[in-house]
Amino acid sequence: xxxxxxxxxxxxxxxxxxxxxxxxxxxxxxxxxxxxxxxxxxxxxxxxxxxxxxxxxxxxxxxxxxxxxxxxxxxxxxxxxxxxxxxxxxxxxxxxxxxxxxxxxxxxxxxxxxxxxxxxxxxxxxxxxxxxxxxxxxxxxxxxxxxxxxxxxxxxxxxxxxxxxxxxxxxxxxxxxxxxxxxxxxxxxxxxxxxxxxxxxxxxxxxxxxxxxxxxxxxxxxxxxxxxxxxxxxxxxxxxxxxxxxxxxxxxxxxxxxxxxxxxxxxxxxxxxxxxxxxxxxxxx
Amino acid sequence: xxxxxxxxxxxxxxxxxxxxxxxxxxxxxxxxxxxxxxxxxxxxxxxxxxxxxxxxxxxxxxxxxxxxxxxxxxxxxxxxxxxxxxxxxxxxxxxxxxxxxxxxxxxxxxxxxxxxxxxxxxxxxxxxxxxxxxxxxxxxxxxxxxxxxxxxxxxxxxxxxxxxxxxxxxxxxxxxxxxxxxxxxxxxxxxxxxxxxxxxxxxxxxxxxxxxxxxxxxxxxxxxxxxxxxxxxxxxxxxxxxxxxxxxxxxxxxxxxxxxxxxxxxxxxxxxxxxxxxxxxxxxxxxxxxxxxxxxxxxxxxxxxxxxxxxxxxxxxxxxxxxxxxxxxxxxxxxxxxxxxxxxxxxxxxxxxxxxxxxxxxxxxxxxxxxxxxxxxxxxxxxxxxxxxxxxxxxxxxxxxxxxxxxxxxxxxxx
Numbered sequence: 001x002x003x004x005x006x007x008x009x010x011x012x013x014x015x016x017x018x019x020x021x022x023x024x025x026x027x028x029x030x031x032x033x034x035x036x037x038x039x040x041x042x043x044x045x046x047x048x049x050x051x052x053x054x055x056x057x058x059x060x061x062x063x064x065x066x067x068x069x070x071x072x073x074x075x076x077x078x079x080x081x082x083x084x085x086x087x088x089x090x091x092x093x094x095x096x097x098x099x100x101x102x103x104x105x106x107x108x109x110x111x112x113x114x115x116x117x118x119x120x121x122x123x124x125x126x127x128x129x130x131x132x133x134x135x136x137x138x139x140x141x142x143x144x145x146x147x148x149x150x151x152x153x154x155x156x157x158x159x160x161x162x163x164x165x166x167x168x169x170x171x172x173x174x175x176x177x178x179x180x181x182x183x184x185x186x187x188x189x190x191x192x193x194x195x196x197x198x199x200x201x202x203x204x205x206x207x208x209x210x211x212x213x214x215x216x217x218x219x220x221x222x223x224x225x226x227x228x229x230x231x232x233x234x235x236x237x238x239x240x241x242x243x244x245x246x247x248x249x250x251x252x253x254x255x256x257x258x259x260x261x262x263x264x265x266x267x268x269x270x271x272x273x274x275x276x277x278x279x280x281x282x283x284x285x
Numbered sequence: 286x287x288x289x290x291x292x293x294x295x296x297x298x299x300x301x302x303x304x305x306x307x308x309x310x311x312x313x314x315x316x317x318x319x320x321x322x323x324x325x326x327x328x329x330x331x332x333x334x335x336x337x338x339x340x341x342x343x344x345x346x347x348x349x350x351x352x353x354x355x356x357x358x359x360x361x362x363x364x365x366x367x368x369x370x371x372x373x374x375x376x377x378x379x380x381x382x383x384x385x386x387x388x389x390x391x392x393x394x395x396x397x398x399x400x401x402x403x404x405x406x407x408x409x410x411x412x413x414x415x416x417x418x419x420x421x422x423x424x425x426x427x428x429x430x431x432x433x434x435x436x437x438x439x440x441x442x443x444x445x446x447x448x449x450x451x452x453x454x455x456x457x458x459x460x461x462x463x464x465x466x467x468x469x470x471x472x473x474x475x476x477x478x479x480x481x482x483x484x485x486x487x488x489x490x491x492x493x494x495x496x497x498x499x500x501x502x503x504x505x506x507x508x509x510x511x512x513x514x515x516x517x518x519x520x521x522x523x524x525x526x527x528x529x530x531x532x533x534x535x536x537x538x539x540x541x542x543x544x545x546x547x548x549x550x551x552x553x554x555x556x557x558x559x560x561x562x563x564x565x566x567x568x569x570x571x572x573x574x575x576x577x578x579x580x581x582x583x584x585x586x587x588x589x590x591x592x593x594x595x596x597x598x599x600x601x602x603x604x605x606x607x608x609x610x611x612x613x614x615x616x617x618x619x620x621x622x623x624x625x626x627x628x629x630x631x632x633x634x635x636x637x638x639x640x641x642x643x644x645x646x647x648x649x650x651x652x653x654x655x656x657x658x659x660x661x662x663x664x665x666x667x668x669x670x671x672x673x674x675x676x677x678x679x680x681x682x683x684x685x686x687x688x689x690x691x692x693x694x695x696x697x698x699x700x
Contacts, residue, residue: 041359042385042660128525130536145525149678152528235474236527237675252356254664256700 035261042255054262064263066238067246068270070153074242075221077153078160082217083210085161086168091198093169094176104173111166119230122159149236156227156240164220168213175209176202211282215275222271243267314343315598317371318357320585321348323555324426327618328606335605342598351375355663358590362387367590370599374422374588376413376655377662382588383421384660389589390419394600401604405624407650413658414586422586423607424623429582429653430484431550431645436571438465438544446573450488453545453576454513457521460544467521469534469543474674477530479666480581480656481547482673485510487654488577493665493694500694502669503687511676511683518677527678538570539563547575549583550646551621554638572645574652582653622646661697668693 035055038048058064093103110118126146128134137144146155179202187197203210225244228234234241234249243263251260319325325348332344347369349357355378361368362382374382382388395403403411406424414422432453434446438460447453457467471477486492491506501507523529523537535552537543539562553572556563563570574580587603589596605611612620613627617636622628628647634640657666669690676686 041363042381044363127533129523129542130533134525145527147528148525149527149680232528233473233475234671235674236472236678237474237680238671239678239680241671249667253667254661255359 031261031264034258035265037258038256039258039261040255041257050258054259055266057259058262058266063238063241063246064243067241067243068267070239070241071222071224071243074153074157074160074224075218078157078164078221078224079214079217081157081161082165082168083214085165086213087172089165089169090172090176093173107169108166110163111170113163115163115226116230118159118163119227122155122162122227123231126155147232147236149239152232152236152240156224156231159227159231160221160224164217167217171209171213171216172206175206175213179205207282211279214282215278218278219271219275222267313341313598314345315370315595315602316368317344317346317602318354318361318369319346319348319373320351320354324620327615327620330618331606331611331615332602334611335602338605339601342601344602358382358387362590362592365592366594367592369590370593370595371602372588372590373425373585376428376582376584376586377657377666379413379422379586380416380658380662381660383416383419387590388421389591389593389596390421391423391589391600392420394596394604395420395423398600398604402609402626405609405626407623407625407628407647409582409650409653409655410584410623413582413584413655414588422588423603424584425587425607426585426621427551427582427623427646427650428549428584428621428656429646429649430480430547430575430580431553431649432545432573432575433538433548433553433556433570434545434573435538435541435543435566435569437569446571447576448574448578450485450510450513450576454517454521457517457545461521464542466523466537466543467545468517469529469537469546470518470522470526471529471531471534471547472518472522472526472674472677473528473530475667475670477670478673478677479670480583482510482514483581483656484547484575484577484579485514487579487581488575489513492654493657493669500691500698502694503684503691507687508683511673511687514673515677515683527674535562539566541566549621550649551619553642554619557638572642574645574649578652580649580653581656582650583656622650659698661700664697665694668697 036050036052038050038054040047089107093100093107096103113121125131125133128145128147131146134144134146145151183201183205184197187201192200223244224242225248228240228242228245229248232240234245247260247263247267250263251257319328325346329346332346336342336344347357354373354375358369358372358374358378361372362385374388395401403420403423407427410424410427414420414424432446439446442460444456444459447456460467471481483493486507489506489510491501491504491510493500493502495501518526523542526533526537529537531548534543534546534548535556538546538548539556550572553570555561556570557567559567561567587607589599589603593599606615607623609624609626612624613630613633616622616627616633619637622633622643625647627633628643628650631640634643637643657663659665672681672686672690672693675681675689676683681689
């Protein structure tokens, strides 16, 4: 009897490899290919090779860089607020002994609402003429135009923070609960203050969890689209135009898929650089 | 490389084709894509009559929000067999879709339909459906803008409704105060601000492009229109309404916060309906032509995809729903008028919103200009709408914004 060419473990992997190639590799390769062409859905019979023109065109594309800047601002702002709030809530919940599951259920609930519904909800909640929030703020003398040119992007960050702080909470709470008890007990016996324990023991030991939480949330925040779509449509001006909204516009409203694909690839490169830098900076001693 | 391209296209289209096969119209059944708005309900109700008169044909509607329609129509058009046998086409998509070869010409079908009277459709509406000398769309619904005012306020103050832009700006400023705003404006970036401001642009004698196709969006008339628009926004519109669109402006009118708004002409019957959004204010609203008299004309047209399999049945449905008799019934039920004979029909006045309303609508439609046209119409709206928003929000001066809009329009036209 002839021995099989491939060991069993590799043969078992073949179906998965085929599926992955079909659903991941092929679209990636195809989108890379169209990024090098003038590929328009309304002119499929006349697809022209453009070389690097789509990429070079981005250098002078002011809207693209504005969208990148807005997205970076959004990611840094929203994820920072989510991290601080999420960590604070995780530390509090870590100490709670009674009704812990009840608190968790309440705090996690925003995460389970679809983002487009959250966007529509806040569009009317924060509407300066019709919204409940400005109505009560006005009563105490605070007048805020949440979607004015100065605050619109920040308002989107706040909405994201409302929805995704629970994710940070979940990750960080799991991390806190997995930490060994001994170092904390030893520090307390030695008379260390709560702040010293947090700074010298909790934070260093939580570093891997923090890194993972920041990377996952950061990558997800880069994909912000629904709030922009439901609330501001990128305005006022281009103050809330994010990169995914911009790519959607070029690709699916103007049908210039080649140009949109080149933007998506630049975004991938930028994202990889940021993740690598974050990973490196968090792991260095 | 060619085989790779083919392979890529085949796989990309395979999904669309499979979707198409899953639900494409077969003999005796028509799939119709519609926007999920009140006029869809009217068409749905009326279609029962069509099915009763044509027992061999079943009509299935796929209703969806506006934003989902363009993608769906595109996917259906790229497949070898269309998902939809009948589609509705928005004004900015008409040139692009017909030149991309998605739409079947309707000239022969129209000619072969005795008594159809295509010339009875209001001229500017009819012309939107004609591209490069062929007819690709039959009017279904008009989205022309008019000036809707709180007539009781104008009467109480003894003010005439303005017919010029200068008069309008002065009037809305005068009406502002004591919890009332002169104008509920819609400066939301993109489509909404472009649609509203273009009425102002027409009033100052400007346009996007001249007859030769030169971009004139940054000429003196355009700057004047934008400066006046910003002036009105800053002095007569609700504070913090920079992102307001149709819903918010309507809400402000319906709740008595604003005295005027530029909106779709057929919103008048809705506002004057005692069971509608305006409640106790119903009956106090009146429609006029926009200041300057040249309204922006948005319009939906019925069309048949080139790859539709049931074209004859599709035309049977379209010619039925847009026929004089059926259209009259549709307008009486609240649909937006498209035929001159229906607008001038005393029975329609009596059973509908009244003679004055229909006379005004005809006046608006006859002088109206399309929202946008050309192969890049959708993109031009976005480009200009973004720059207008930047100017209204103070990020750019009117000159800067319109110069940037002109550059953007020229660049888009070259693509």
